[in-house]
Amino acid sequence: MDFTLSPEALEFRESVRAVLREHFTPEVSERQHSSGTFNSPEINRALAAAGVLERAVPGLGKGDPIELWMLFNEMEKVSAPVDGISMALMIGGVVAHVGSQEQQDTVLAEILTGEVLVSLGYSEPETGSDVAAASTRAVRDGDEWVINGAKMWTTMGHVANWILLLTRTNPDVPKHKGLTMFLIPMDLPGITVEPVHTMGTERTNATFYDDVRVPDRYRIGEVDGGWKVMAVALAFERGVMGGTSMGVPLLHHFHRWAAEVRDDAGRRLLDDPLVREQMVRVAIDNEIASLMTQRCAYIAATGGLPGLEGSMVKVFSTDAYQKASKWFSRSAGPAGLLQFGESGAAGDGWVEYDARHSPVTTIYGGTGEINRNNIAERHLGLPKAR
Amino acid sequence: MRLELTDDERTIDEVFGGFFRNECPPSVVRTAEPLGFDPGLWARLAATGAPAMGLPEASGGGGASLTDLAIVAEQVGRAIAPVPFVEHAVATRLLDRFGAVTDALRDGDAIATLAVRPAAAGATWSLVPAGAVAGTVVGLVGDDLVVVTSPAPGAAPRNHAAMPLADRSPAGGTVLASGADALAAFAVARAEWQTLTAAALVGITRSALTLALTYVQERHQFDRPIGSFQAIQQQLADIPIALEGATLVAAKAAWASDAGAPSVVDVADCDITDFVTLAAMAFLYTSDVAAMATDRALHAHGGYGFSEEYDIQLYYRRARGWALVAGDPSLECRSLADTMFGPVGSEA
Numbered sequence: 091m092d093f094t095l096s097p098e099a100l101e102f103r104e105s106v107r108a109v110l111r112e113h114f115t116p117e118v119s120e121r122q123h124s125s126g127t128f129n130s131p132e133i134n135r136a137l138a139a140a141g142v143l144e145r146a147v148p149g150l151g152k153g154d155p156i157e158l159w160m161l162f163n164e165m166e167k168v169s170a171p172v173d174g175i176s177m178a179l180m181i182g183g184v185v186a187h188v189g190s191q192e193q194q195d196t197v198l199a200e201i202l203t204g205e206v207l208v209s210l211g212y213s214e215p216e217t218g219s220d221v222a223a224a225s226t227r228a229v230r231d232g233d234e235w236v237i238n239g240a241k242m243w244t245t246m247g248h249v250a251n252w253i254l255l256l257t258r259t260n261p262d263v264p265k266h267k268g269l270t271m272f273l274i275p276m277d278l279p280g281i282t283v284e285p286v287h288t289m290g291t292e293r294t295n296a297t298f299y300d301d302v303r304v305p306d307r308y309r310i311g312e313v314d315g316g317w318k319v320m321a322v323a324l325a326f327e328r329g330v331m332g333g334t335s336m337g338v339p340l341l342h343h344f345h346r347w348a349a350e351v352r353d354d355a356g357r358r359l360l361d362d363p364l365v366r367e368q369m370v371r372v373a374i375d376n377e378i379a380s381l382m383t384q385r386c387a388y389i390a391a392t393g394g395l396p397g398l399e400g401s402m403v404k405v406f407s408t409d410a411y412q413k414a415s416k417w418f419s420r421s422a423g424p425a426g427l428l429q430f431g432e433s434g435a436a437g438d439g440w441v442e443y444d445a446r447h448s449p450v451t452t453i454y455g456g457t458g459e460i461n462r463n464n465i466a467e468r469h470l471g472l473p474k475a476r
Numbered sequence: 477m478r479l480e481l482t483d484d485e486r487t488i489d490e491v492f493g494g495f496f497r498n499e500c501p502p503s504v505v506r507t508a509e510p511l512g513f514d515p516g517l518w519a520r521l522a523a524t525g526a527p528a529m530g531l532p533e534a535s536g537g538g539g540a541s542l543t544d545l546a547i548v549a550e551q552v553g554r555a556i557a558p559v560p561f562v563e564h565a566v567a568t569r570l571l572d573r574f575g576a577v578t579d580a581l582r583d584g585d586a587i588a589t590l591a592v593r594p595a596a597a598g599a600t601w602s603l604v605p606a607g608a609v610a611g612t613v614v615g616l617v618g619d620d621l622v623v624v625t626s627p628a629p630g631a632a633p634r635n636h637a638a639m640p641l642a643d644r645s646p647a648g649g650t651v652l653a654s655g656a657d658a659l660a661a662f663a664v665a666r667a668e669w670q671t672l673t674a675a676a677l678v679g680i681t682r683s684a685l686t687l688a689l690t691y692v693q694e695r696h697q698f699d700r701p702i703g704s705f706q707a708i709q710q711q712l713a714d715i716p717i718a719l720e721g722a723t724l725v726a727a728k729a730a731w732a733s734d735a736g737a738p739s740v741v742d743v744a745d746c747d748i749t750d751f752v753t754l755a756a757m758a759f760l761y762t763s764d765v766a767a768m769a770t771d772r773a774l775h776a777h778g779g780y781g782f783s784e785e786y787d788i789q790l791y792y793r794r795a796r797g798w799a800l801v802a803g804d805p806s807l808e809c810r811s812l813a814d815t816m817f818g819p820v821g822s823e824a
């Protein structure tokens with residue numbers, strides 16, 4: 091194997107770093123935590139202006155997918171707001187793969203300006219892991235569809251311009267075969283958005299669809315072919331599009347703090363052998379997560395869809411993140427309980443934040459159990475679980 | 477970037493995979509216990525040129541890269557083959573840097589090994605891997621790099637992994653280098669040993685997974701294959717995940733050596749290309765992965781996994797032995813911490 095980064099990739103990384111140095115200001119950082127909206131229009135716009143976004147859309151053929159990994163990796167390493175832009179680029183990838191020419195000319199083109207966000211409407215109040223059981227109805231009416239139902243956990247729904255909406259078009263066939271996907275504007279009459287606040291500060295939404303009329307050209311993929319579109323979207327979501335390097339900033343924040351605090355004997359926390367061992371273990375896990383993510387990107391770069399590999403790195407990196415968070419918050423003791431802005435907070439409050447945020451990472455994007463089910467059935471070839 | 481094997485590497489993999497499948501079924505492993513060495517198998521392996529494969533062509537070797545050697549080592553691990561391929565390759569590469577490789581070592585008629593844990597001046601090397609079967613031992617004594625050739629004891633203390641371990645004395649040996657040169661040469665050799673052992677542990681993990689998958693699809697309880705129980709599936713699903721990471725990190729360590737990658741260790745940036753650091757990381761990680769995988773695979777066999785009759789116990793014991801012979805992993809972590817975060821008491 092060859093782990094050398096190409097000069098183009100290094101140049102790309104440098105342009106991402108330059109944008110972050112200029113636009114990821116303390117105000118932007120503070121705003122993501124006070125608003126719970128992990129998105130920065132300034133950064134997105136600057137990334138677009140630097141030509142980074144079009145190179146990072148999977149399948150567009152303008153850049154190496156290794157660059158896709160690099161973009162999110164660089165953003166996550168400095169804890170820059172990544173959720174908004176990663177969802178937009180992911181849908182950009184879906185449009186590039188299965189969208190109509192018109193969708194490529196409109197939605198995809200808009201995404202590439204960095205001005206436009208897209209939310210994901212898969213989960214519903216009654217269906218989460220069993221996402222193919224979605225019941226939001228779309229009924230054909232001439233050249234239009236009429237949509238009724240409710241979605242839960244529509245992250246970015248309050249700021250997004252578009253939503254990728256999973257609907258039921260045929261209730262009389264097996265559940266996977268009666269789904270149709272739409273990509274519709276969020277400002278259509280009949281759509282309402284209500285906030286849902288979470289323990290991890292992150293704001294998400296419940297969204298409601300009341301006789302929403304959409305022209306057929308907003309459909310993406312075939313009628314009753316929504317599950318195929320889902321498969322593409324999930325292959326991008328898990329692995330390549332961020333969410334695998336949370337341990338890097340956590341280690342960095344903890345390290346800086348552990349080098350400063352001292353116990354009564356004047357000894358630095360960083361000199362405690364147990365703490366050192368745990369930090370090394372976290373650094374190893376970070377390296378593994380990074381390599382597994384690069385491998386997903388490499389598979390995407392060489393024409394594949396890294397579906398299973400994406401499930402693997404998702405499970406690995408989220409488990410590792412939770413382990414790291416647990417270790418560091420224990421070692422920090424009460425200082426690890428203090429939040430951002432409080433004096434004496436371990437890692438400037440990041441240790442507390444990660445303890446609050448890490449639990450969700452094994453839930454969203456497919457729970458750990460669901461991803462392991464996939465691996466057991468599709469990779470190991472074991473019989474369907476009972 | 478190329479995160480898969482080249483065609484040439486794939487050929488090496490197939491050739492040695494075939495060799496060990498044919499020549500080293502589990503019955504060979506069992507017969508070689510408790511010493512953990514099969515001279516006939518070693519002779520047949522030597523006939524393929526494997527003992528000198530990793531020496532430079534200028535020294536009469538095969539000019540193989542560390543990546544190539546790691547591919548062979550992985551196959552050694554898959555078969556838990558009772559041959560000191562890793563130790564011999566690493567020790568002869570080290571000796572070659574001092575022009576100290578003999579024809580017998582090149583041909584595999586004589587065996588060399590590395591004392592992976594240094595000895596204090598005047599002390600012996602304890603529990604040297606392959607020390608029971610290697611005539612030539614090279615390692616650190618204090619600040620000296622010493623090679624000694626003396627009769628191999630041919631017997632090992634009975635041990636968990638049926639490894640040919642032995643205490644060996646450096647007395648009467650030749651000093652190859654001293655001070656910083658000795659430490660540096662040893663550090664590289666030890667990192668090579670860690671890299672190849674990591675690859676072997678990846679091989680153990682792969683075989684443990686195969687054994688578990690076969691068993692859970694054959695064995696029925698409650699009128700269905702136990703592999704259809706979700707509790708079993710969730711436990712086994714972690715193995716391919718760990719295997720993916722283990723494979724990559726071991727390959728990256730080998731690449732760092734072959735490519736002469738820059739000695740970067742930037743943890744804050746998750747940018748690490750330093751060979752010695754990556755080798756230790758790969759060794760620590762694959763040790764854990766092989767232990768986890770053999771543990772879960774054994775458990776999935778129920779009581780039969782604990783019986784001598786089933787092969788998983790052979791793998792379970794070697795997964796631990798091959799890793800722990802290098803010493804306490806916590807100490808390895810602390811030494812890595814010095815590289816990554818600065819020594820204890822140093823101010824940032």
Ligand SMILES: Cc1cc2nc3c(=O)[nH]c(=O)nc-3n(C[C@H](O)[C@H](O)[C@H](O)COP(=O)(O)OP(=O)(O)OC[C@H]3O[C@@H](n4cnc5c(N)ncnc54)[C@H](O)[C@@H]3O)c2cc1C
Nearest residue numbers: 210211212213217218219243244245453454455456457459
């Ligand atoms: C902060 C946040 C943001 C989110 N953002 C979005 C978004 O933008 N768009 C979107 O569509 N969704 C989003 N989600 C939803 C997320 O994808 C779901 O929460 C997730 O898929 C799990 O579904 P659920 O919450 O209904 O839990 P359930 O499916 O009810 O699962 C509950 C528990 O049962 C376990 N379980 C369920 N089925 C199985 C099984 N077959 N085998 C073993 N165990 C099982 C699960 O692993 C879990 O532990 C978000 C969620 C959160 C919390």
